[in-house]
Amino acid sequence: MNKMLWSGLVLTSLASLAGAQTLRIGLAEDPDILDPSLARSFVGRIVFASLCDKLVDIDEKLNIVPQLATSWQWASDNKSLTMKLRPGVTFHDGEKFDAAAVKFNIDRHKNLPGSNRRGELLPVTSVDVVDDLTARINLSAPFSPLLTVLADRAGMMVSPKAAQANPANFGTKPVCSGPFKFVERIAQDRIVLERYPNYWNKSEIHFDKVTFQPIVDSTVRLANLRAGQLDLIERVAPSDVAGIKADKKLSISRITELGYQGITINTGKSDLAQKNPLGRDPRVREAFELSLDRAGIVKVAMDGEAEVGNQWVPPGNAFYARNVPIPKRDVARAKALLKEAGVSNPTFTLMTPTTSDAQRVAQVVQAMAKEAGFDVKIQATEFATSLNLADKGQFDAYVLAWSGRADPDGNLFSFYGCKQPLNYSGECRPQWDDLLNRSRTTLDTPGRIKAFATLAAETVRERPIIYLYHRNWLYAASNKLTGLRPIPDGLVRVQGLKM
């Protein structure tokens, strides 16, 4: 009996040793190019989190924490940031990570044709190699979002030697310095990474391999997890949460996202704005907002898996403007406002991408606004087409989600800045631009909070964007997996994950 027990124990521990070597993650989409400079999708960032370390990272509370840089110091004029780099770090090809590599990478982010990081690093003018392990990033003007920008793709460091050797197709064989190195990618099937034995933080890494499998259908993604073919899946459908909770073999984790779901209104993007009462009259927009019950929308469209909100950051965020609280639904007041504006039955088209949650939001909004007298016509439009129509200003209102950035600037500047690429409402106000720039050049948090509060008070009068809620990032995992640490950016940190 005793012998049997022992051999059983030995066998199970052997089995767990052998079986726990690969972490299999199910993704909701197929990532795009795996080059940090060119990459443009959210889902690609999940892969990068295992592949490419960044200068700094963010934690659960959005604090900046060291990664490849161990400490940093702003200059007295706030126009340069000096970073001390971690010693003994190497890239996956064995090359040394040092200040020269930081300079190479920032220059590459800024100058590579087609780079999506150029805009994020616009205020960066140059990088000085102070010594082997000290780099100084020089700016044209103080830029408070810099550290959070460096906590994302713009802070990812690739091997200069490998990037120079393969300039045209680096993304097909990326070489970084993260916990895992690239092995192979079969488009739309899998991305395979294997443990980098010389990783600087290897004591935190408990897997030999990571595979990422894109499985678009959320039901099938979950079925794979249930069947034991995956260990972790991201972006679980809110409607599946109850079933996962009931399953003893699975666990669910969540955290509120950095982004938002909102309705952008054409208030000045094209002539169409003046032809519609919603775009023409701020009172009609206020009435529209008052007709909506955000908690109801979250309950119906998102099965409760979102946090209601009315700003570019969720109410729990340090930069949330408390002077502009979430308004309560008030149909009577909405009707009164419509009467005051002289429109009894305003009609407009609500353009909606064809994703199921956007469509559900549109339907709930339609029903709620109807009670205040709005006639909302839903126009479901394939995403690429809707983006094009939005860019041309051929819409009245547009259900648009944003994946979010760690600094409020990333949720704001491009949307409210005059003529900025994501300013689909077309609002162009010099005083808003001033406030946005002030929030960028002010480095102290209270000063920034003040700038955002003033901006919130300004924008809520015009309502070019009506924010509805902030979704939960939902992960389901085998309950054998421990150490999952959801971070508001939605990426999976492999450090500390264990079977």
Added chain:
Amino acid sequence: MPRYLLKRLAAILPTIFFVTVIIFGLQQLLPGDAAAILAGENQDPTVIAYLRQKMHLDEPLPMRYAYWIAGVAHGDLGESLRIQEPVLGLILQKLPVTLELASLAMLVALAIGVPAGIVSAVGKDTVWDYAANLFALWGLSTPNFWLGILMILLFSVQLGWLPASGYVSPLEDLKANLAAMVMPAFVLGNAIAAVLMRHTRSAMLQVLNADYVRTARAKGLDERTVVLKHALRNALTPIITLGALEFGTLLSGAVLTEQVFSIPGFGKLIVDAVFNRDYAVVQGVVLFTSTVYIVLNLLADLAYFVVNPRLRG
């Protein structure tokens, strides 16, 4: 025969040329700005301008067509801007996967459809006929994705017999490959089995009433020989045509099945490419599929010769 063959072969080139014009023209009807969608969520104007120039989007249509067709003539189908991989490489990577899936699905369809059609024709108006018709109706009216998900829930989640989705190369592990292919092949083959069953049934019914079949029976041949050797052989001609056409459909039509079972094949490749406006991939894949389609039709024509001696003269 050689003259007929040459005539058919000569028709291929102009057809393919015509197809390239149509593919290119139709793609222009895709709404939205390809450069903007490929630029990702930042919508950086510099990136959009760069992509537009790289895709020649600012140049006149005939010029863009010329760039593409010149590449095609040299065997260069361009590069996926989304993942930086050559289109031809992607096609060659995905083709064996979809070919395997389509072949297995066709096998399933033939194995179910033809015998069911024969049984239902021979036993017209009997319980066998009704059962086969019921099956055909079910096969035709069951949506692929629904059947797929139900099968995953039953065989993978509940019973744990088969992998829920994914693909393993047969060169890597044949057993795992077949295990992963059983459900998708059945789901995909199921609908075609129904079509084949209906066509086999009507072709058989027609032939079974023909004079020569009556003669064969009058000669005293047993029913088995009459049905399988005399009737079926003639009834097969339209079924071969249909099979070839359906095989072409399978190649491009495996979209939903591939999506549900996460099989990295042609269907998934083109769907993702269309939604991402990855023009080079869309053009390359459609051109490739149409060429395969054209060639299959030619092969079907040639197959008539083998089964129908009258055409050989």
